[in-house]
Amino acid sequence: MDTEQIVKNYLDTLNINQDIKSLEDISTLAKAHLQTYAFGNPKILLGESVPIDLESVYNNLVVNKRAGYCFEHNKLMYEVLKAKGFEVTQHLARVVNNQSPPTIPMTHRVTVLYYQGEQYLVDVGVGFRSPTVVIKIGDTEPTLSHLGIEYNVLPVDADKNVYTMQLMEKNEPYNATAFDLIENIDADFEVGNFYCYMNPEGIWRNNLVVSCYGEDVIYSLRNTDYFKIYADHTEQVTITKLEHFIDIMQNELNVNYSRDELAQVFESYVQHKAEH
Numbered sequence: 447m448d449t450e451q452i453v454k455n456y457l458d459t460l461n462i463n464q465d466i467k468s469l470e471d472i473s474t475l476a477k478a479h480l481q482t483y484a485f486g487n488p489k490i491l492l493g494e495s496v497p498i499d500l501e502s503v504y505n506n507l508v509v510n511k512r513a514g515y516c517f518e519h520n521k522l523m524y525e526v527l528k529a530k531g532f533e534v535t536q537h538l539a540r541v542v543n544n545q546s547p548p549t550i551p552m553t554h555r556v557t558v559l560y561y562q563g564e565q566y567l568v569d570v571g572v573g574f575r576s577p578t579v580v581i582k583i584g585d586t587e588p589t590l591s592h593l594g595i596e597y598n599v600l601p602v603d604a605d606k607n608v609y610t611m612q613l614m615e616k617n618e619p620y621n622a623t624a625f626d627l628i629e630n631i632d633a634d635f636e637v638g639n640f641y642c643y644m645n646p647e648g649i650w651r652n653n654l655v656v657s658c659y660g661e662d663v664i665y666s667l668r669n670t671d672y673f674k675i676y677a678d679h680t681e682q683v684t685i686t687k688l689e690h691f692i693d694i695m696q697n698e699l700n701v702n703y704s705r706d707e708l709a710q711v712f713e714s715y716v717q718h719k720a721e722h
């Protein structure tokens with residue numbers, strides 16, 4: 447399937463019929479994407495591979511709704527924006543999780559948008575911390591995202607053009623990711639992606655991580671712990687029953703897995719974590 451048809455089908459699934467021309471249009475697209483396609487790694491835990499060519503990503507996220515992580519979500523967004531005529535570049539990044547210096551390699555992917563002489567970050571691949579808006583790089587004024595969460599993209603090392611995506615969590619700044627403005631090629635992402643899903647000691651092979659956005663909530667699951675994040679409070683429950691797990695996965699996290707597949711994930715990465 448060619449890129450034009452993939453982009454059309456993708457936008458149709460999001461009920462976006464108008465052309466995408468402005469920053470507001472891109473933010474509308476990002477929010478719709480995050481409310482429709484889950485972030486997560488169930489297929490990795492089931493032993494599936496993670497091809498990141500455009501058609502494979504489209505089939506996984508849009509057609510099959512199997513969830514995916516940054517190399518998939520941000521690949522699709524990058525290709526859609528490029529097809530719509532925007533100037534965009536693709537970059538490797540780190541998920542720093544407020545660590546300084548970071549302790550993990552560059553295993554994240556982001557998109558930089560060049561629009562009317564300014565640079566913006568587009569990132570729909572950071573799970574429950576993904577902004578639903580484009581964020582102006584270097585602007586000290588925060589950009590409000592879903593649930594009113596404030597985001598900035600601020601310089602870490604101006605000489606090296608290194609930036610961090612920072613958001614406010616519990617009224618404190620939290621540095622989620624870091625990236626530079628050196629553009630990467632597809633082969634770079636292939637290496638990072640292979641490391642992520644094949645590393646036996648990595649997070650993606652040893653933990654269940656799934657998230658999806660609702661209209662006024664962010665749903666986030668990690669192993670046994672399930673969070674519903676609202677603008678003014680967060681609800682947390684511990685999952686102990688298979689039926690509860692299946693209901694959450696299918697009806698709130700919006701992922702398409704069979705009962706047998708979900709039972710396998712539950713036994714190995716939810717129930718096992720609870721027992722140990």
